[in-house]
Amino acid sequence: MIKNDLYLRALKGDTAERPPVWMMRQAGRYLPEFMAIKEKYDFFTRCRTPELASEITVQPIRRYGMDAAILFSDILVIPQAMNIEVEMKPNFGPYLPSPIRSSEDVKNVIIPDIDDSLGYVMDAIKATKELLNNDIPLIGFAGSPWTILCYCVQGQGSKNFDKAKQFCFTNPVAAHELLQKITDTTIAYLKAKVAAGCNAVQIFDSWGGMLSPVDYQEFSWQYINQIIEALKDEAPVIAFGKGCWFALEDMSRSNAAALGIDWTCSPEFARQLTGGKITLQGNFDPSRLLSPPKVIKQMVTEMIDAFGKDKYIVNLGHGILPNIPLDNAKAFIDAVKEYNV
Incomplete structure (x- = not known):
């Protein structure tokens, strides 16, 4: 049993x-403790x-004691x-020396044996579970097929x-063949x-907002929904589409346990679009963590x-930035823990 199950209860709507x-x-x-490790080992190591x-x-x-x-x-x-x-190039980011540009390239893409190719991730999960000692839940994640395709191409x-x-x-x-793989x-x-x-697992559709609403349905959402349907009976699935407020109504009809919201959509509008019937996660602007701690606490309470x-589920509208002061991150977490109705 997980001792602090607030996150899992929120996914159930409790x-x-x-x-x-x-x-x-x-x-x-x-x-700083992460940066000390980064200095010794490259990213994929x-x-x-x-x-x-x-x-x-x-x-x-x-x-900080997150939930x-x-x-x-x-x-x-x-x-x-x-x-x-x-x-993963330092000061550049991901780099794929042989991007996929043709039908022939797609044919060469394999569907791997997960245990063989990604067993190290499962070993990391088991090691993490030991360290967590059932105190809080552990979230696994993957990129959406569309977001992965963006980098591959x-x-x-x-x-x-x-491109x-x-x-x-x-x-x-060829695009749909790659997306299905x-x-x-x-x-x-x-x-x-x-x-x-x-x-629980979260699907990050970081580049979904690059697509028009019609193209989003064709090249992104239908594949995310396949993943939700395949996982729904095994674990709660959170779908997060950055810049995808236009799809929230459709997404809310799925079997996702929760939907992530970015900071370009107000809480009220997000609730309106989703009919108030699904758990929402978000949506503090990560740059707002550069505000003074007192302001952060007030804004979190208002959110x-x-x-x-x-x-x-209280979260940011995207990933935390590298230049956020430690006290400001603490203010964000503390504001939630101190929240009183």
């Missing part, structure tokens, strides 16, 4: 004394070494397992993912994560009041 809180990218670059990944996962929990931990990993371990080379980060969109719009058959791999991967000990304390 009434609680306060909402749970965690922060996207909480295991990472704003923490950190992901592939269970002792390092588990230590990084619990670092923010020790410091859930999220496994330290990366969405791009999926394409790596699918026979697509991915590098573009070959790096982008402001508009023009990814061109590929989808000029070669839709990513989806099948992701389903197997998340099922393995749950079997290894994750209590909880706007969403309502039930069917709600």
